[in-house]
Amino acid sequence: MSAEDRPGRRRDLWDDDTTTSAAPEPATSERSSQGEPAAGATTRRSLHRDRRGRRLPWWIVLVAVLLVAVLCLGGAWAVLGKDEGSAACPEPIAVSAAPEIADPLEDALDKVTGECTDFRVDAASAATVAKNVNEGMAPDVWVPDSSTWIDAIDQDSTPGQWLEGQSIASSPIVLAAGSKAEGAPSEASSWTRVINDKGDLQMANPDVDTASRLAFHASRIGQPSRIGLQTGERLIFLSRFAAPSVNKLLEDYKSDPKANKPFPASEQEIATFNEEHDDLPPLRAVMPEQGTLSLDYPWITNPELKDESLDAADKARTELGSIDVRKSLTAAGFRDANGQRGPAIAGQEAAPVEQLEAPGRNERLALVEQWDIMRTDMRMLAVIDVSGSMQWSSPTPGRTRWDVTQGALTKGTGLLPAGSEVGAWVFSTDRKGGKDYEEVAPVAPMNSEHGDGTHREHLAQLVKDGDKWLGGDTALYDTIWAAHQKMVEDYDPEYVNSIVVFTDGENDDPNGGLSLKQLLDKLDDSYDAQRPVRVITIGMGEADPSALQKIADETGGTSYIAETPEDIERVFVGALLARGSG
Template sequence: MGRHQAENSSPSQKAIIAALVTGAIVVAGGAYAIGKGTGSGEEGPFAGGSGEGCSAAPLRVEASPEIADLVKTQLATATKENGCHRYEVTGTRSSSVASRIRQGKAPDVWIADSTVWLDQTTAGSAGSAVKADWVSSGSLAHSPVVLANPLQSPDKFSGEFTSWNELINKSGAIHLANPHLDSASRLAFLASREGTRTKDVASGQRIILLSRFAATSTADLLLGASDPAKSNTTRSEPFPISEQALANYAKTSPGVLSPMLPKDGTHSLDYPWVPAPDLSAAHKDAANAGFRALTSPAAVEAFTKAGFRDGENTGGPTIGDVEAASFTALKPKPAAERLESLREWDVLKADARMLAILDVSGSMTNIAPDTGGKTRAKVAEESMITAVQRLPDGSQVGGWIFSTDKGGKGKDHAPLTPIARLDEPSGAGTHRDSIVAALKKFQTYLGGDTGLYDTTADAYAEMTRTYDPEYFNSVVIITDGKNDDPGGGLNLEQLLAQLKKGHDPTKPVRIVTIGMGEADTKALSQISQATGGSSYTANTSDDLLTVFVQALLAREPAQAP
């Protein structure tokens, strides 16, 4: 009956029916594009097209600059298979993308040069707009971090390159870029923290110097390799770089740099494909298609030709006459440990503003164990002189001595030197020279009891009053006894209450206490904890030097309990 009715329909009825059928087809097609995202395969309604009629905007992909053109070329194959799989690729430094993601300005897909940048895009981190973790779908290519050795430089590396740990912490010339900006230096620095922390003065001093003279990028390091006058150290020193970047540089500047791989292993750039966690269905479909295109055999071959290695770390470029070598891949540390390592860099990079409070009570004449007969006072003198000589020029340091009535009746402390920059002119030399000269008279100050609590309260108040926001402000107390003040003064409970009352979160000052001999370690620990500081024990010069570096590391804003 229906067929009969159709056959006998008037022209106007036929037109209406045709319009309805056509509309149904259009609606069905629209539903396919929205429901499926873009569809897949050659049978899709927009396969091979220009993208007309697609419901989703092009997928915004931000890729590390050295890989951006390759990515653009390979993603074109995904668009060829399905015209609704469209991509806009821009080359952007990984550190910049990580920063913008935290600000809520995220791309649809991110190809960082290293997975370690995802440490900064986890949900819930302080000051971040990230609502859900960014997670890698997999890596597109690999390139190990090597040491670029300047062949014609007097600072070139010679001998066996054992590890990043050895080179960065102990000996040998090396120039790092800022690990907050540059991935190769970031990975080399993280490798140097494997199984270690900066607890000795020599290692701490090296990190301080490396951080102060850090370049802003690998590009700046390469510029310095070609012309040392353009380096911020005015020298051409070895530096970390990805194998692929070094190979690319060597094409136009042969014979300048040679790659070296550490015997104990290295990390690699791994170029993760990281889709935003909140993509629409259509963009998820395009992202999946893009990842398939970028991990296809053709894409792997293209990456290899460009100097990258595959997922098994095989292949790799020949640089000069050095063929790509096999290497040990270091196991990455957990994200929390990596971030803690970077905190060490930041802490040591910043200048310290420190008031050292030195116990000169009579008990400091006692012999310190394991020192060959040295008194506690001599140990303190020697270690303080060494520390002051090694601190960076920009550090502000001053000192008080204390026992009882050193500043007059009822005042237990007296100034040794004012707080000033170590490189500030003083007399015929510098403030550093003045401190050393004062410390060499340490033995002449000895005598009296231990007015610890009143001195601590006054020192904390003084450092809070004179707080400098450009520095990490701290009080470092070295003592060998318990509070013993014949003139009375504060008890421990009163001191702790006073410290708590005086705490200003906008002017954080941390108290670090170092106990020698029979020091009241329990009381010292309570004093430090009241300001968010740390407490240590030390009896030898080496112990004290180690503690001073730990005090430098303990420089986050203090929090009142």
């Protein structure tokens, strides 16, 4: 037996196929009518014969084998390398930024990102992001328009402490005034004068618009927390007609530039608006001479950000201070973090910024509450002392205590917004039905109908004719308790619910009634956090300031003592405005 015929021999790929089991092909099926092979009818034997005639050199086979091996190794390396790189590179860092800085910030981050760092920038208002953070949907990095929005974060319910970051840009708050509007100001001394004094002004709601919020903050710097009559009237008016956003005010300007009233806005907003609407008379940026506050665009890192993502965010923040990035932000109308290099507006070079010292967090929170209380309609029961001593002389010669009270009540009745609900009780002793108090007007909306007029007009007439009720002693404690029960029973969560008690004396009830301790105990036992009713007391004459203060404190209200007509008007109107807020 030859070597070729040994069992198990591997037949070479290029050998003839001489397998005996193959059936012979019919000749007629393989040839055309001319005797040539039919197209596509090459026999298996002839195929192998052709291949053997093209046998490849051994070195080409070796190169092919090596090439296949290299390609396989390269593919494996690519796969392994990709996996390894994915582990080293963090996921894209989510950045939520104020809408006006989102685009230039994204462009800036494109310049500072490395091969393994990616940022995803989403435009969102600060109020929206703060709400998301409190609901557990926080971004990796937050760039609000002002660091004051940290106040809106519920630090007790969020993991880690959200802290003010380093500023990446700034824009001062100025007064946006139409250059062609009639009576538009060309200068302003201070935000205190602009906001608190009379004169045309519009504001966006400070609860959502940062420019108006900071302007309001600036107007209250160094001011007492209690608001006087003139300021109160002004702020109630502004709060009732506040626009939902500065964008709405800009839209109004587009509709009628000549009818525009000035409003707080950032310098950058005005510069951008003028650039985008060069067919309109340009808005001017009026810088308050005594100083202003600025949007500061802090880079705030999520306290839960860690490892490579934290390192990448910190590196990006550092590189945002580069000259190229600063130039790109300046081109978008922003100043640098130090307030330098502002945009030219309406043909005027940017004014220098006198930066005011911003109020601290506690003061800012108090101001937000103050604004919210003023813009929230109130539901109030006025409880008025008509005891005989109200006919006695007041510290003002020629005027009785009731004269002074009438003046204050008349002022307050005219001041209250149409949406407020107000009622009135009078009290002394032995009133109608043997009670110490009497309802003379139910709690109702000021603009609701009453007879041929309105509820406001009805209340004003009651005050004017109030002399007819004067007489008797001062059943103070029983009346306060009855009024409190009534307001709790009729509580409306859509309003600030309160009682304002005006009295010229201490409790004096010949029929007995509650003691001060009994009243305080009842108020304490009946307290309901879901239905809070504050008691605000205003005393004059022989009123017991200690007792009145204790009653107010028990309900979270406030207490005032007044002597002159000016005091009475100031504290009474202040009580109506503050609703016991402080």
